Amino acid sequence: MSTLPPPPAARWLPPGTFSGQVALVTGGGTGMGLEISRGLAALGARVIVASRSAEHHAPLLAEAAERGWLVEPRTLYVRLAGDVEKLALELDEHGGSDILVNNAAGNFVCPAERLSARAWRSVLGSVLDGTFYCTRYFGRGMIARGRGQVLNVVATYAWTGMAGVVHSASAKAGVLAMTRTLAVEWARHGLRVNAIAPGPFQSEGAANNLWPEEGRKRRIEERRERAPAEQSSAPSTSSSGSCRLRTRHCICDASQQRSRRGAHLAESRNRGSPRHSRRLVARVTPWRRDESSHATGEKEET
Numbered sequence: 001m002s003t004l005p006p007p008p009a010a011r012w013l014p015p016g017t018f019s020g021q022v023a024l025v026t027g028g029g030t031g032m033g034l035e036i037s038r039g040l041a042a043l044g045a046r047v048i049v050a051s052r053s054a055e056h057h058a059p060l061l062a063e064a065a066e067r068g069w070l071v072e073p074r075t076l077y078v079r080l081a082g083d084v085e086k087l088a089l090e091l092d093e094h095g096g097s098d099i100l101v102n103n104a105a106g107n108f109v110c111p112a113e114r115l116s117a118r119a120w121r122s123v124l125g126s127v128l129d130g131t132f133y134c135t136r137y138f139g140r141g142m143i144a145r146g147r148g149q150v151l152n153v154v155a156t157y158a159w160t161g162m163a164g165v166v167h168s169a170s171a172k173a174g175v176l177a178m179t180r181t182l183a184v185e186w187a188r189h190g191l192r193v194n195a196i197a198p199g200p201f202q203s204e205g206a207a208n209n210l211w212p213e214e215g216r217k218r219r220i221e222e223r224r225e226r227a228p229a230e231q232s233s234a235p236s237t238s239s240s241g242s243c244r245l246r247t248r249h250c251i252c253d254a255s256q257q258r259s260r261r262g263a264h265l266a267e268s269r270n271r272g273s274p275r276h277s278r279r280l281v282a283r284v285t286p287w288r289r290d291e292s293s294h295a296t297g298e299k300e301e302t
Contacts, residue, residue, distance in 0.1 A: 004067060009039025019044035024097045026078055026134060027104030029056030032153065032198060036101055041069035048097065050076035050087065051104070078104045078130030081137075088137035096141040096148075102131040102175070103153045109164040120167050127171035132178060135193075139182075143189045152179050152195040154250065176250065183247045192247040 006015075018040055028037040028049035037060055041047045049057055049071060057073040064071035077083055091097055106126040110119065135150055142148025157165065158172040176195060183193040 006042045007035065007038040009035050010042035013043055015043065017043040018099075021098040022046045022048065022091070022095065023099035023101065024048040024050060024091070024134075024138060025101040025103055026050050026076065026130070028101070029053075029058075029060055029073075033101075033103040034060060036103060037071070038063070040099070040101075041071055042067070045099070046070040046072070048072050048074055048091065050074040050078075052077045078134055079125040081129075081133045084130075084133040085137045088134075088141060091138070092141040092144075096145060097138055098142075098147065099149045099151070100134060100138045100142075101151045101153070102134055104130055105153070105168075107165060107168040110167070111164060112166045115167060123167040124171045124174075127168065128174045128178075131175050135178070135182065139186065139191065142191050143186065146190045148191045150179075150182070150191065150193045152176075152193075154179075154195045154197045156197045158197065179250065187247060194247060195250040197250055 021044075023037075023040045023045040025033055025037045025040070025047060027033040028047070029051045033049075033051075037047050037049050041060075041064060047070065049060055051057060051073075052075065054073060054075050060071055061073060063069070074087055076087055104126060106123050108119075131152055135152075139148065139150065142150075152175050154176050155168065155172045157169045158176045161169050179193050179195040182191075186193060
């Protein structure tokens with residue numbers, strides 16, 4: 001047994017929380033996805049890490065070998081429905097998956113008037129289509145077994161919007177709506193569907209795609225943006241038995257709630273019915289305070 005300290009994502013739950021469970025994490029080899037994979041594996045899950053590039057799996061596989069974790073790599077391009085279905089059928093033949101984390105994504109900064117149709121389609125294909133394909137095909141096996149959990153990674157600007165990322169904001173808003181819809185639709189099958197909106201964090205992908213200018217990088221560093229490792233406890237907590245009655249929730253960065261609440265208040269005033277507005281928004285559970293800006297970093301699709 002390894003004597004190394006557990007990764008940050010595994011420090012909030014008892015050892016062995018996910019023993020005997022299979023967790024599939026898309027885009028699980030880099031950035032936030034890597035930390036989610038590490039946390040689940042450290043807590044006893046058998047983790048299937050699925051990325052478009054096999055090279056992204058190397059660091060996790062090396063750490064898994066050292067620590068004695070159960071981690072298996074798969075190459076998967078979530079935009080291709082046929083490939084997703086093939087992997088789902090493969091896993092179902094061996095008991096299927098208990099947890100699906102839809103983390104694969106893509107993002108970059110581009111003004112809407114300069115955004116090409118191909119770029120728009122690329123991001124929506126990875127984020128919105130990919131999340132649906134994975135949820136649909138892996139969800140079928142969960143429905144057949146009468147149990148399972150789906151966790152979608154969204155962004156805080158799914159509520160507020162954000163200049164320069166209309167493609168990602170639109171896709172993430174769609175994923176949030178998908179989360180709420182399927183949580184209701186699949187509850188009768190014993191499935192839980194939730195989301196997390198981790199807020200801003202510093203990673204190589206975010207630095208290259210979302211704040212490439214040196215001045216902006218310095219501002220990010222001065223604000224002490226948290227690394228993905230420090231924000232990755234929410235997925236494990238949401239998927240654990242302690243939250244077995246929670247569904248249709250989005251756990252998000254506490255500092256982002258003020259702006260969302262302001263947006264919802266404006267909506268309710270416009271409609272003249274605060275109660276109506278409250279029924280339309282997801283229940284939000286703050287999990288950690290962050291004093292940073294609204295710039296949410298996402299890695300490229302993996």
